[in-house]
Amino acid sequence: MKETYIKELRQINPSNAVLVEGFPGLGLVGKIAIRYLIKQLKAEKFAHLYSPHFPYFVLVNKKGNVRLLRGSFYFWKNESGQNDLILFTGDSQAQTIEGQYEIAGQMLDFAQKYAVKTIVTIGGYRMEAKGKPKVFAAATSHELLDKALQAGAIVSASGSPIVGTAGLILGLARFKNIGALCLLGETRGYLPDPLSARSVLEVLNTIFNFNVDLTALNEEIAKAENMLTRLQKIEEKRALQAEEIRREEDRKTTYIS
Amino acid sequence: MKETYIKELRQINPSNAVLVEGFPGLGLVGKIAIRYLIKQLKAEKFAHLYSPHFPYFVLVNKKGNVRLLRGSFYFWKNESGQNDLILFTGDSQAQTIEGQYEIAGQMLDFAQKYAVKTIVTIGGYRMEAKGKPKVFAAATSHELLDKALQAGAIVSASGSPIVGTAGLILGLARFKNIGALCLLGETRGYLPDPLSARSVLEVLNTIFNFNVDLTALNEEIAKAENMLTRLQKIEEKRALQAEEIRREEDRKTTYIS
């Protein structure tokens, strides 16, 4: 394997398809969103993306079976007659600069093959925010951006970078005459963040009228919040102990002077 | 040398050959296992693998002769009429991601040339375990995995990665219609671990009926245990001294306060 390539597992006949990409990144926002859509819509896998720029290990599944790191494309036929969906997520982003450009480029070629006119990339945006996570939008055209804003997203701060595949796809899309929109959910970033993914999915739902039911995400959100609470308690306890040790030492110092 | 290439030193005519790979890795489990098989079976070297992705130095032998880092293929004709063996080990793994994919790919092409149907890769699995090292197995097919389990191996934990050539060969094997099995021996990983290699060789022996006598490994195992005991004593002594210094300092502190 000298370069990134896409292996198709079966034929699809998409009509007016939108490609939605969500590689792992900050808070796993993109990956959680795509996995939820796949499960909820019962989208079917139809292609794999392999690359020598992924990390050089393989993964073992619970049956002792082994596979390369890869990306996977899923297809959902929209029975309403509106946009079909091609969903993409994967195990890991490329590990080199050149690999990042190569993978984003290959995904665009693949989108073109299926006459995709619009790509949405999903990621996280690091922010120590409270309340419902906001969704930042950036796009290759005003039309796409406006749709996102009308659906509740806000404009990214000027000059802010969008790192990795989610960004490069937008950057390279204009050379292929494909419109691309990036939706970034606010996230602290260090833990899987389904709450942020839900915010992004709400915007996506509104833009494309997908009517995906998001209630099943609530369980995952509750789990993540429990996890966070537990970690915060551990951290608080650790901080208290550190404070106590510091005071103890202060007392000693006081005795001396 | 622009890419990895294999230089054949002589012709072989393998029949129903199994390729067993053991590059250096954790605890040198793979390399120790392969070297033992080569010695015990008197397998003969028939090819070298060179790569510009190996480290950029050469090695001097005791006669002042010099050679590139490389991998070596050995051949053993199985007089019992069952599987012949092609054994592979080397000085070092590739130093770049792309090199790792390239070398694993070249080895599979080479296996295909000799109509190899089954590849076994050997490595170590980091574990602070006691007693006889277990052997973890992962495979590209249920048949291969089952053979390993029946021979005493256990299934790798789901989601655990297999890093380097031992893993990538399995990942890439399915594109070549070659079955591949990975056997990982438990090892602490920081010292050469012939005990772990013996566990792996027992499983291999059973799967393929090679009947390789493993008793000659015992001497190496005893040496490794002596080495470990010596290192542990040094470490204990060091820890005791550190403790003494700490107490000494505590006493001083007590005088002060």
Place this chain on the structure above:
Amino acid sequence: MKETYIKELRQINPSNAVLVEGFPGLGLVGKIAIRYLIKQLKAEKFAHLYSPHFPYFVLVNKKGNVRLLRGSFYFWKNESGQNDLILFTGDSQAQTIEGQYEIAGQMLDFAQKYAVKTIVTIGGYRMEAKGKPKVFAAATSHELLDKALQAGAIVSASGSPIVGTAGLILGLARFKNIGALCLLGETRGYLPDPLSARSVLEVLNTIFNFNVDLTALNEEIAKAENMLTRLQKIEEKRALQAEEIRREEDRKTTYIS
């Protein structure tokens, strides 16, 4: 995108053009100088340079629009009939050695296409100097160097390196029969340094009789000086506090002994 490439946005018909390059580097001297020339001369953008060796993120502008990192070429028709100008700056230098060589090479090919006979590269030279920043010059020919010296530049110290695109263009220029001159303005390097850029632009003005009015740079220089003064005050305050803490601790130690 497998390699660096230049996308032309419109036709230009340069006559006896000089290409002036200023990628970001020490003190942003090159980038500030080029941006000032573009603004002052109302030069028009006519081409973009893209590369898979730039960092793998994209930038969002204030309208939520997204673009790849890139370099940009601007054209200025010199109404005086003397040298036309092609100006170049960009977001970032290449991130790999090979990328650095590739981009410098592509820029030279592009210059050759427009029959450019002279290239000037601009950068910063790290120096803790006071007063008006000096301009160091190095060139591929004595004629070019002499022009710079007559315009007030001084010769770079022998053996000193010129790092990045500003240097490689000179190194590679001789293979293309293009004359190249490098002008490096003295700068502390850690803050944008328009004062250093002005020194360089004065030399450039004199060499090519561009008569570019530099007074509009003064405002930027004043801002940078304010910024520097503020940072120095913060630093002085921090140093004073550290000194006070140290003395406080000294007093305690004195009480003890």
Place this chain on the structure above:
Amino acid sequence: MKETYIKELRQINPSNAVLVEGFPGLGLVGKIAIRYLIKQLKAEKFAHLYSPHFPYFVLVNKKGNVRLLRGSFYFWKNESGQNDLILFTGDSQAQTIEGQYEIAGQMLDFAQKYAVKTIVTIGGYRMEAKGKPKVFAAATSHELLDKALQAGAIVSASGSPIVGTAGLILGLARFKNIGALCLLGETRGYLPDPLSARSVLEVLNTIFNFNVDLTALNEEIAKAENMLTRLQKIEEKRALQAEEIRREEDRKTTYIS
């Protein structure tokens, strides 16, 4: 410039030529030796080697002229009718693994073009030795090694690596049917070491009967020794001061307890 290439400046007609390589490395032993030979023999430059794997900066000479990092080949016609000499040194080794293999490979191709049968590579060998630096030898054939041993070199320790171009040329030479010998002079390695270079040149002189007068190296050796003595004095002084501070603090501690 996509790959390493060699630009010939003039024709040479070598007869039975030996190529001697000395890139910068430990103690600059190879570079000092080659530069001395060039000067002493008045060898003439006839080719340059350029590579996109060298560091990405250029060098300014005292006239303000600029050049890429490069290697240079020099030719010496041996009037005695014995081996002619092709000498090679350069500014820097390649910065990537693949670049190291590429440059060593290109040098061998170039040697083959001129029917070179023997290559000698020179480098340093890190050792805290006293007295006259020894010379370690390694070779691709017993004949070459024996010549070096008879000339006073000793065999390298088995298993020791030879890093960089000096090693890879030997490793790759056997694929080109060229004999190659590596001579490594003992050196502490952190300062230019003409004393070590002289040891190597004595061995080289003896092997090939070059009769190069080495007395002119003595001045450089004296300078290097002065430099070393000065540095050692500075270091001793610094150590004394540190010791004094430590004692001062011990006294304080004593007062306390």
